[in-house]
Amino acid sequence: MTGETSLVIIATKPDYNGISRLITNKFLANRLNQSRSQRIVWLLQECKGIDWDLKIYKRDSDSLAPPALKKIHPLGKSPVISIETPALAKPLVLAESGTIIEYLCDHFAQHLVPERYQDGKEGQVGGETEQWLRFRMYMHYAEGSLMSTLLLAMVIDSKNLFPDSAGVRQYSLTLR
Numbered sequence: 049m050t051g052e053t054s055l056v057i058i059a060t061k062p063d064y065n066g067i068s069r070l071i072t073n074k075f076l077a078n079r080l081n082q083s084r085s086q087r088i089v090w091l092l093q094e095c096k097g098i099d100w101d102l103k104i105y106k107r108d109s110d111s112l113a114p115p116a117l118k119k120i121h122p123l124g125k126s127p128v129i130s131i132e133t134p135a136l137a138k139p140l141v142l143a144e145s146g147t148i149i150e151y152l153c154d155h156f157a158q159h160l161v162p163e164r165y166q167d168g169k170e171g172q173v174g175g176e177t178e179q180w181l182r183f184r185m186y187m188h189y190a191e192g193s194l195m196s197t198l199l200l201a202m203v204i205d206s207k208n209l210f211p212d213s214a215g216v217r218q219y220s221l222t223l224r
């Protein structure tokens with residue numbers, strides 16, 4: 049990764065009906081599309097009933113997140129969100145992209161989630177719709193399988209392990 053990198057916090061202004069205030073951290077590389085946290089920003093843009101904005105943290109010189117993020121969640125990584133709502137005595141802090149996405153979808157973006165069960169098969173094993181099963185699979189595929197492969201490709205590329213060709217391109221041939 050080259051150039052300026054940064055970490056960003058997304059925080060809400062109080063929303064119109066007081067449902068929630070939300071604070072999220074997201075990582076930004078010098079290009080936004082290199083950050084997994086971009087997914088949370090995309091989702092936030094589709095959410096209804098919340099308001100949010102951004103605060104930016106710079107990565108340290110070693111490219112890692114600054115210690116300040118550990119004060120928000122012990123993982124010290126991004127994204128992490130903190131939700132404030134009158135029902136909670138203290139902010140609810142959530143880490144891990146999948147957890148954050150599921151929580152946001154449950155409360156603010158149900159319109160994006162496919163119907164879980166086929167008619168008449170509610171709650172039954174095997175009663176799920178194909179669309180919902182695919183949705184759930186890709187939710188976990190992103191971090192569970194795809195991201196580790198992409199990160200490995202980034203490392204191979206950055207160390208120039210395939211000097212005669214573009215490492216990411218070469219490594220990506222093995223992507224299934």
Ligand SMILES: N[C@@H](CCC(=O)N[C@@H](CS)C(=O)NCC(=O)O)C(=O)O
Binds near residue numbers: 111
């Ligand atoms: N599995 C976590 C991964 C979080 C993660 O590694 N985030 C990176 C940014 S894309 C980060 O914070 N890196 C800085 C560091 O590890 O110090 C998730 O899905 O949220």
